[in-house]
Amino acid sequence: MKFANEKVSEIQIAYIGGGSMYWAKNLIADLALDDQLSGTIRLYDLDYNKAQNNEKLGNSVSNYTETKSKWQYKAYPTLQEALTGCDFVFISILPGTFREMASDVHEPEKYGIYQAVGDTTGPGGLFRALRSIPMYVDIAQAIERFSPDAWVFNYTNPMTLCTRALFEVFPKIKALGCCHEIFGTQGLLIRMLHDMAGIEGVHRDQVKVNVLGINHFTWIDQATYQNMDLMPMYRKFVDKYYDSGFENSKDAWVTNTYTAANRVKFDLFRRYGLIAAAGDRHLAEFLPPWYLKDPETVRSWKFGLTTVQSRVDKQAGIEQFYGKLLSGEEKLPLKASGEEEVRQLKGLIGLQQFVTNINIPNAGQMKGIPLGAVVETNAVFSANSLRPVFAGELPMEVNNLVLQHTMNQELIMKAALQKDKGLAFHAFVSDPLVNLDVNQAEVLFDQMLQNTKAYLPGWPI
Template sequence: MRYVDDKVKDLNIAYIGGGSRGWAWNLMSDLAQEGSISGTVKLYDIDYKAAHDNELIGNSLSGREDVKGKWKYKAYESLKEALSDADFVIISILPGTFKEMESDVHMPEKYGIYQSVGDTVGPGGIVRALRTIPMFVDIAKAIKEYCPNAWVINYTNPMTLCVRTLYEVFPQIKAFGCCHEVFGTQKLLSKALMDIKGIDEVPRKDIKINVLGINHFTWIDNARYKGIDLMPIYKEFVDKYYESGFQGNENDNWMNNSFVSAERVKFDLFLRYGIIAAAGDRHLAEFVPGYWYLKDPETVKEWMFGLTPVSWRIEDLKHRLERSKKLVSGEEKFELKDTGEEGVKQIKALLGLEDLVTNVNMPNYGQIEGIPYGAVVETNALFSSNRLKPVLAGRLPDAVNSLVLRQVYNQEATLKAALKKDYDMAFGAFVNDPLVTISLNDAKELFNSMLENTKEYLNGWNL
C-alpha cells in the first residue's frame, strides 16, 4: 500500500468467507462510499463460485459515477493466495451448514430447552464452537505464515471464542472482533432521550457510553449526551415501558419479526442490576438461567421477543441467492446504503487517516477488572495509526460479574476441549451452561445427538 495526498492506495484486503451474500455486500457498499482508500479485495470461500459471483458484483461498482472508492475484486481458490501480502484480513464465515445449525438450535427443543439465537452460548453455541474452533486454528496458522503483520477483523460467531482461538494459536496476531449489538442500545438511549426529555434525533455516535462485558452480554454503566447523564433518564424510560414494552418502529413489530423485540428483557435486567444490558434481547436471554426468559415459547412471548427458526434463515438464503443472480447478470443494480457497520472506519483509523473510539472484542489486558487476564472481553478501544488500545472500563457490579464469569470460564473450557478433542471437558461445559437445566441422562443423550449431527467437523474426536 502507499499513501498519496491523504489517501491510501493499493491496499490489500483478504476476505475469508468472501462468498457471503450479506457481510460481503455490506463491505462492498461501505468501501464504495469511502473515497480515501482503494486497492484490491481478495475473496476466498470454500464455495469458490459464490466468491467468484461476488468478484463480478464488486467489480461492477468501479465504473459507476456514484462510487467514490475504486476497488478491484478477485476470487481465489486457495487461502494462501488470498492471504499473501494482505494488509487487512476480514473473517466472516458460516461454520458448517444450515443442517448443523438446525441441530444446534432445534434439537434441544425436544428436551424443553429453547434458544432464541443458538450461536454464542447455550447448547447450540457450545456445539457450534466445537466445530468452529478447528477452522479458526487453521485460519490463525495461515495468517501467521502468509500475512503475520495484517490487522484481522472477525465477524463470525461465536465471536468471543473465534477471537480467543486466533490469539491462542498466534499470540502476536493483531486481531479483534466486531459486533453491532451495542449500537442498538445507543439508538435506544437516543429514543429514551426523545421520549423523556423531548430531545429529538440524536445520532447514535453522539451517545457516549462506557462498555464492559463479553460479546452479546455487554453492559453500560455510564451513558451521556453532551452534559446530560442518561442513566436516570433511562431508568424513567424503563419504569414507563417495563410492562408494555417499547416498540420504536410501528412497521417493525416483534410479533412478526424475530430479530426485533419490545426491549423487556433489557428493561428487566436493568431493574435487577441497575446498569444497562447492551445487546439485543434475543442474545441477552441466552446468558441467564433458562427459566427467566426462555422457559417455553409462551414465556418468550410474554417477554415480547422471538425465537429465530433456522427455517427462516434457509428461506432468506433462497432470496439472497436469487438476488445474487440478478446482481451478477446486471438485472438488478447494486444499491449503495448506510450499513451501520464500522469496519471501514476502523480500517481508516488503523491506516492513520482518522482516530476512532468504538466497542471491540479483544483479550483482557486489564481493561476490565474482575475478569481473567487474556479472556476475550468487549469494551471500547481507541483506533489510531497501526495501533489498537483498549479503554479502561472498570468493573462490573459483583452480581453481574458472577453471571459473566460463569460464561467466561465455560468458554475457556470449551476452547480447551476443542483443542484437545476432549469429550469429558466439552460435556462439562455443556452441562454447566445456564440453559441446560435437564437431568444428567437427558443432557448426555442430547449432547451425544448434537455431536453426532456435527461429527463431520469433529475430526480426531473419539466419538
C-alpha cells in the first residue's frame, strides 16, 4: 500500500466467493464511490468463470463518469494466487446450493418446526454450519499459509460459527465478522425520533448504541442521540406501535418476506427492557416457538417465512439483471450499499478511527459469556488495530438465553471438527425450536443429515 495526501493506493484485497452476483455488486459500487482508496480486488471462486464475470463487471465501472476511484479487478484460478501478497481478505460464500437450503428450511416444517430464515440457528442453522465449517477450515489454513498478516472480513452466515472456525484453526488470525443488522435497528431509532419528537435529518452515526450478544441475537442496553437517553422514548414508541407494528412502508411485510413490522422486537422489549437489535425474522428463531409456532402465529406477529422458492425466484431476477450488466445493456447503479467495509478498511489502514459492531472472540468485552466464544459488540478500528469496546453484561434472564446458544454453538463447532454425529444430534435437540419427541427428532436429524451428506465427507452417515 502507498500513502499520498490522505489517499492510499495499491491496496490488495482477496475476495473469496468473488463470483457472487449479490455482495460483489455492492462492493464494486462502494469502492467506486470512495475517493481515498484504490488498488486490486483479487477474485477467487470455485466457479472461475463467475469470478471472471465479476472481473469484467468491476473493471467496466472504472469508465463510469461518477466513479471516484480506480480499482483493478482480476480473477485468479487458485486460492493461493489470490491470497499471496494481499492486505485484506473478504469472505462471502454460499455453503451449499438451494437444494441443501430447501432441506434446512423446509424439512423441519414436516414436523411443525418453522424457521423464518434458517441460516443462523435452529435446525437449518445447524446444518448450514456443518457444511460451512469444513470450508472455513480450508480457508483459514490457506490464509495462515499464504497471507498470515492480512485482515480477514467474514460476511457468511452462520456468522458466529464461520468466524469462530477461522480462529479455531488459526488462532493468530486477524479476523472479524461483519453484519448490518444493528444498522437497521439504528435506522428504526432514527424513525422513532422523527415520529415521537419531530427530529429530522439524523444520521446513523449520531445514534450511539451499546451492543451485546451474538450475531442475529444482539441487544442494546444503552442508546443516545446528542446525549439524550433514547430508552424512555423507545418505551413510549413500543407502547404506541405494539399492536400495529412500525414499518418504513405500511404492511410491506405482507408482500416482502425479507422485512417485518418490528412487533417481535417490541414484544421482547416489553419482556426484558432491552432493545432487541436484529431483525424480527432472525430474533424469532433464537427463542422457543413463541413467534414461530405455525404460519398463523407468524402472520399475527407481522413477519413472514422466507421460502427457498422465493430465493430461487430472486436469483433468477438477479441473473437476468446481471446478464444485462455484463453485456453492457445496463449500467451498475453506483449507490452506497449501507455496508461499512470501506470505513472499516480506512480504520485499519489508519486514515480514520472508527467504531462499529463486529463479531470477534470474547476477550472480556462481554461478561457472562465464555472467553473465546465469538460475541458481537462494538470495537474501535485504528491503524492495524482492532480493539473491542467493553460492553458489560446482559441481565441474567437475557444472558441465559444468549448463553444457551453460545454453548450450543461451541458444541456444533466440536461436532463439525470431529465429524461426530452424536455431538451434532445433542446440539440439534438442545435448540429451543426443536420442540419434538426425541425419537421424532432423531428421524428428522437423520433425514437432514442425509440431505446434506455431499458436504460432509468423512462423516459416519
